[in-house]
Amino acid sequence: MQTVIKVTPSQLKKIANYYTKNPTLRLPNGALFSVKNGGTTITGYRSGKVMFQGTRFAEEAARWQTDTDSSPNTANSTSIIKKNTTPGMSIPAGFANWSVIGSDEVGAGAYFGPLTTAAVFVSKENISWVRQLGISDSKTLTDDKMRQIAPEIIAHLPHHVINLMPEKYNQMQPENNVNQLKAISHNFVLNKVLTKIEPLTPDAILIDQFAQESTYFKYLLNAKQPNIVRQNVYFTTKGEQYHLSVAAASILARVVELDTMSKLSQEAGMQLPIGAGHAVDLVAAKLMQQGVDLRHFAKLHFANTKKAQKILS
Known part of the structure; x- marks a missing residue:
């Protein structure tokens, strides 16, 4: 790098x-x-x-x-x-030393569970404090470490998280592909944080990139989203390497996803695995066999749904 x-x-x-x-x-x-x-x-x-x-x-x-x-x-x-x-x-x-709102999402590639998106504002005055949390390489942190850090972020930094649960995700998905749902979610949390920090304005906004800039804004226009955040918006992959706000957002999104998966697993009566591998197919097949409505637990458009049905047949 x-x-x-x-x-x-x-x-x-x-x-x-x-x-x-x-x-x-x-x-x-x-x-x-x-x-x-x-x-x-x-x-x-x-x-x-x-x-x-x-x-x-x-x-x-x-x-x-x-x-x-x-x-x-x-x-x-x-x-x-x-x-x-x-x-x-x-x-x-x-x-790296600017006052920035960073946003990131998790769960887009997982069959079970939500699409979770977070945004966090880290002002230049708070950069040293955030750096002391040890989050500069957030992708390498364990889940336990992120659970320890998340309450500090919540207590000290303006933030917002949206948890697009499977039922709502499945309602929106037929008219919005997964990247469009991501764009809608990012725009939503960014607007929320901008409102929370008023009358302050950030030097910039950094979105952990999942689509080209022009495509991102096209998704929002096609979805007829109000209040599209456009001013001083930057896009890059591995955004946590460029500003701690993205690292903080990544941690919040991950912890909320983990908590949600734990709750959904309790409701399902079995551990719901994260991801989209064969273990997911087997659990989905068990739930189908029990007559469970998967719309509450899973993103049904994934190929795992058909794979689970095939296992049952």
Whole structure:
């Protein structure tokens, strides 16, 4: 994984001087310096671009993004970080230190349970506190750890979660594909958080990307959604690596999903597995055999429904 920032000649010299004590690597074409700092390789080019590659690329780049006049309203806001996994998408330099509402969803690929979407506002004043929670790499946290962190997020940060339960999901799905349902959910929670923080406005909104920007807004227009959030909206995959607000939203969504799955499992009288594998087919077949209405527990358009029926027959 990597990040590239654009800096001025004086900033480039400052970065080079900072890393002079680090092990020097072989210089690529056009490079002024290339060094190793822990698990991150930093390479500065004559063009003014500095590349950060490795396990802590985002954190190391953030060290210099605050030094490049990179707040949203400065003249240098054209400096960008380019994410190598999303052609055409860019996140402004210094973004990790902005006041941002981040949103993420879970459950879209699971047969049983809800589609859960959360949004969280992390102001620049709260970034240090949120970082201390240890959520910067939220995807690697265990469920138990997320359960410990979620109450802290709920108590201290403006947030909103929507839990699209299977029955409502099944009502909406025939006219809305899963990505359209995601878009509707993201727009809903973002509006809720924007209302909660009024009269404050965030520097930006970051959506953990599941569709191209144009497609996302097309989904909302087709669904005739009111109050479409458009201003200062950014999209990128692995959004938690770019701002802690997405990491916080991911944790909230996951914990709500887990709690909901526990409740649904109690109602079903058996453990409902998360996912869409063969174990799901077997449990769905058992529920069908018992005459249970799966609309209450599952997303019926999944292929698992037919697979379960085949098991019974």
